[in-house]
Every structure is written in C-alpha cells, then in structure tokens.
Amino acid sequence: MSKTAQSVWENCLLFIKDNIQPQAFKTWFLPIVAVKLTDNALSIQVPSKFFYEWLEEHYVKILKVALTKELGENARLVYVIKMENTYGNKKPFTEKIPSANRQGAIKSQDVDVAIRHKDPELKNPFIIPGIRNLKIESQLNPTYNFENFLEGDSNRLARSAGVAVANKPGGTSFNPLLIFGGVGLGKTHLAHAIGVQIKDKYPEKTVLYIPAEKFAQQYIESVRKNTRNDFIHFYQILDVLILDDVQFLSGKAGTQDVFFHIFNHLHQNGKQVILTSDKAPVDLQDIEQRLLSRLKWGLSAELMPPDFDTRVSILQNKLYRDGVEMPNDIVEYIAKNIKTNIRELEGAIISLIAQSSFNRREITIDLARQIVEKFVKHTKREVSIDYIQKIVSDYFQMDVDTLQSKTRRRHIVQARQLAMFFAKKYTKTSLASIGSQIGDRDHATVLHACKTVENLTATDKQFRKYVDDLTNKFSG
Numbered sequence: 001m002s003k004t005a006q007s008v009w010e011n012c013l014l015f016i017k018d019n020i021q022p023q024a025f026k027t028w029f030l031p032i033v034a035v036k037l038t039d040n041a042l043s044i045q046v047p048s049k050f051f052y053e054w055l056e057e058h059y060v061k062i063l064k065v066a067l068t069k070e071l072g073e074n075a076r077l078v079y080v081i082k083m084e085n086t087y088g089n090k091k092p093f094t095e096k097i098p099s100a101n102r103q104g105a106i107k108s109q110d111v112d113v114a115i116r117h118k119d120p121e122l123k124n125p126f127i128i129p130g131i132r133n134l135k136i137e138s139q140l141n142p143t144y145n146f147e148n149f150l151e152g153d154s155n156r157l158a159r160s161a162g163v164a165v166a167n168k169p170g171g172t173s174f175n176p177l178l179i180f181g182g183v184g185l186g187k188t189h190l191a192h193a194i195g196v197q198i199k200d201k202y203p204e205k206t207v208l209y210i211p212a213e214k215f216a217q218q219y220i221e222s223v224r225k226n227t228r229n230d231f232i233h234f235y236q237i238l239d240v241l242i243l244d245d246v247q248f249l250s251g252k253a254g255t256q257d258v259f260f261h262i263f264n265h266l267h268q269n270g271k272q273v274i275l276t277s278d279k280a281p282v283d284l285q286d287i288e289q290r291l292l293s294r295l296k297w298g299l300s301a302e303l304m305p306p307d308f309d310t311r312v313s314i315l316q317n318k319l320y321r322d323g324v325e326m327p328n329d330i331v332e333y334i335a336k337n338i339k340t341n342i343r344e345l346e347g348a349i350i351s352l353i354a355q356s357s358f359n360r361r362e363i364t365i366d367l368a369r370q371i372v373e374k375f376v377k378h379t380k381r382e383v384s385i386d387y388i389q390k391i392v393s394d395y396f397q398m399d400v401d402t403l404q405s406k407t408r409r410r411h412i413v414q415a416r417q418l419a420m421f422f423a424k425k426y427t428k429t430s431l432a433s434i435g436s437q438i439g440d441r442d443h444a445t446v447l448h449a450c451k452t453v454e455n456l457t458a459t460d461k462q463f464r465k466y467v468d469d470l471t472n473k474f475s476g
C-alpha cells in the first residue's frame with residue numbers, strides 16, 4: 001500500500017500522542033492537517049505563524065523522531081501556514097517554511113529558531129537586561145484586596161465573579177473575566193484583588209498584572225529589539241494574566257494580534273485571563289472582530305456607579321482605616337454630592353482631612369461644601385430641581401413657597417412655568433415627577449408650561465430676556 005500524506009501523518013500522531021500530555025496533543029497536534037507528501041517531505045498545514053513557532057520550539061524533536069520512523073533518515077518536514085481568514089472573502093494567506101531541524105540551507109528564520117534552541121531561557125520584559133531573574137513578580141498591589149473592596153448592589157455581580165475566579169483560576173466558565181465600567185468605579189482595584197487572592201491561595205501560580213498600555217509598549221519594544229518571540233513566550237508561561245484597560249489596544253492591530261495569540265494559548269491550556277475595560281465589549285472601537293468574539297467567551301461583569309449607601313460605607317471604611325473620625329452628616333454630605341466616581345469620593349475626603357489639619361480648622365459642613373464644589377465643578381454639575389426653583393425664585397425676588405403656590409397671578413405663574421421648563425431642560429426627571437416637585441402639579445401642566453415658555457420666548461422680548469438671564473445662571 002502506498003503512503004499518503006494523511007496515512008504518514010496519522011502514524012506520526014499515534015506515536016506523538018503516546019509521548020506527550022493529552023491537553024498538549026489536543027492543542028497543538030489535532031488542528032494540524034497533512035496536506036502533501038513528495039518523496040520524503042511531508043507538508044503539514046498549521047493555523048498561524050505563531051503555531052509553527054511553538055511547534056518548532058517545543059516539539060521539533062518528537063516530530064523528527066516520528067517522521068524518521070515513517071519516512072527514513074532523510075525525512076523532511078515543511079510547514080504550510082494558513083492564516084486565519086479574518087477579512088471577509090480575502091484569500092487566506094499561506095507561507096511555506098521548512099522545519100529548522102532538517103538538512104539544507106538554513107534561512108534567517110531558522111537561525112533564529114536554532115539560536116533559541118541553544119539558549120531556551122526566557123527573556124522577562126520586566127527585568128533589566130543583564131540581570132538574570134526568572135521569578136516573575138506579580139506587579140500586584142496588596143492594598144487592593146477583597147477585604148476593602150466593599151460590596152453593594154452596584155458591584156455585586158462583578159465582585160462575586162471575581163471571588164469565584166480567585167478561588168478557582170482557570171476552573172470556572174468566567175474565562176476570560178471581563179470587568180467593565182466607568183472611570184474610578186473600581187476596575188483596577190477588583191482586578192488586583194483577584195490576583196492578590198490567587199497568590200494567597202495558590203502561591204505557586206504565576207500571576208501577572210499589567211496595564212494594557214504597558215503591554216503595548218513592551219510589545220513594540222520587543223519588535224524593535226527583535227525579541228518578539230521572547231515576549232510571547234514570557235506571557236505564555238503565566239498561569240494568570242490580568243490585563244488592565246484593554247481599551248488601550250484600540251487601533252493597535254499588531255498588539256491586538258499578539259495578545260490574541262497569547263490569549264488563545266493561555267485559554268487552551270486552562271490558564272485564567274482577567275481583563276478590564278472602560279467600555280462594554282460592544283462599544284470597544286477598533287478592536288478586531290476575532291478578538292472581540294474571544295472577549296465574549298467568558299463573562300462580562302459591569303461595575304456601576306455605587307448607590308448612596310455604598311458610597312457612605314466606602315467613605316466610612318476609608319476613614320476607619322485612616323484612623324480619622326468625621327461627623328456622619330459630613331460623610332453623608334460628601335456621599336450625596338459626589339456620585340459617579342469613587343476616586344473623587346476618596347479624593348474629597350482626603351483633601352477635607354488635609355485642609356482641616358493644615359489650617360487647624362474644624363471639619364464643618366461649610367468646609368465640606370467648599371471642597372465638594374472643587375471636585376464637582378469641572379465635571380458637569382447636575383442641577384437639581386430644588387436648585388432650579390431657588391434660582392428662579394431669587395431672580396424674581398420671591399420665595400420658593402410663593403413660586404409653588406396655587407396663585408394665578410401672572411408673574412408667579414410665569415416663574416413657576418420657567419422653573420418647570422428648566423427642570424425639563426437640565427434634569428432627566430420625568431414630567432410627572434417635575435410636576436409633583438414644583439407645587440404638586442400633574443404632568444400635563446408641566447407639558448403645557450414648557451410649550452408656553454417656548455412660545456413666549458419666540459414672541460416676547462422681555463420674556464426672552466428672563467430665559468437668557470436664567471440660562472446664564474445655570475450654565476455659569
């Protein structure tokens with residue numbers, strides 16, 4: 001019976017299967033397709049250049065033994081790299097590379113492989129060249145742990161997914177775990193906490209935390225220095241990779257590509273990947289589709305802005321840890337006014353403490369107000385309906401009770417209608433709720449008020465001046 005590429009390869013597989021780990025066999029040999037046999041050269045098709053590099057690096061010996069058994073001393077192996085077809089109907093790109101261990105002219109690529117065989121030591125991108133140290137530092141910040149990551153409705157899902165992953169890295173279906181949410185909501189803290197707990201429970205596991213921006217820099221550096229393979233291999237030996245702020249990879253095709261390979265490798269080998277992003281996967285711009293679809297494999301857990309009670313607990317916890325006492329009404333004042341960013345929440349309390357100790361001032365609501373204002377000013381102030389009513393009644397030199405009263409006196413009615421108009425313009429409150437807050441009116445009254453203001457603005461010069469003046473007060 002004459003040999004075919006398939007029959008030769010099947011025999012090789014039988015031999016290889018007996019000699020390596022089942023998981024490795026599945027990952028690295030099952031995807032291979034034998035495509036051609038000429039004399040004593042077998043061509044095998046592999047899915048990527050990276051795949052070829054990996055085989056050459058780790059399995060070249062066993063491949064040689066298997067092939068020699070089948071085809072004799074002069075056996076040769078040729079890799080056909082068939083790139084994944086990612087862009088619609090463009091033809092897949094193929095490249096043929098002879099295996100480095102065969103006889104024949106050595107190409108530059110082979111030289112690279114051969115050198116690495118002699119010196120298989122990994123280059124650690126975190127280590128200054130010249131200093132040999134293969135122990136990988138986790139780059140974790142132990143002050144970011146679960147204990148001081150307070151739980152609330154806004155983070156419960158993400159936090160418990162994080163705990164699950166930390167207890168069983170690589171062993172849950174949350175792989176990758178993608179934590180996403182707005183600025184200052186605890187993504188970095190939670191990502192560290194997972195890593196810290198894994199190190200605690202499994203000291204032998206190699207964990208690495210790295211901001212995506214730094215990852216990208218390291219990658220570019222490795223390309224420049226011709227150490228791309230070292231870079232890849234460094235990341236592939238990790239047990240847990242935590243990549244913070246993946247949105248930084250937007251538009252960086254090369255880095256995305258290398259991350260894609262690293263990710264696949266880790267995932268296939270049951271290693272844990274944890275990612276954070278300030279955007280939901282669907283909103284990530286310029287991230288390649290095949291990478292995006294990988295991100296959707298695991299779990300996307302959102303961190304939302306904390307509710308009032310959680311904000312209060314976070315502040316109290318911080319004060320407690322810093323050994324500072326502060327009256328409750330001040331803590332609540334801060335929690336009430338800084339809503340969308342926990343970093344700012346902490347920042348406000350730190351400057352409050354600093355202000356009071358530098359200037360030997362008592363911590364008062366007044367001081368708190370000044371500080372909160374500084375924090376809230378550059379973000380856009382959320383105008384409250386109370387504030388609107390206050391500004392409008394001040395402008396017309398009446399008090400808020402008068403503005404809300406049932407009277408039909410024209411200038412009071414107009415003031416009330418203006419308050420309703422601005423409430424609709426500057427808040428997200430429903431018409432019904434605006435009505436109930438401004439003199440207990442119904443939503444039709446509010447709607448009517450808004451239309452009246454628009455009509456009068458267009459027809460009445462004096463009235464338009466009211467609107468302009470008030471608009472300036474709200475945006476000033």
Ligand code: ADP
Pocket residue numbers: 148149150151155181182183184185186187188189190314342343346
């Ligand atoms: P992000 O990475 O989402 O921008 P960080 O993780 O840097 O946010 O969090 C900002 C600050 O808020 C950090 O000091 C962090 O410790 C704190 N923080 C965030 N979430 C919590 C929480 N649930 N409990 C306690 N502190 C928190």
Ligand code: MG
Pocket residue numbers: 187188189244245
């Ligand atoms: Mg962060």
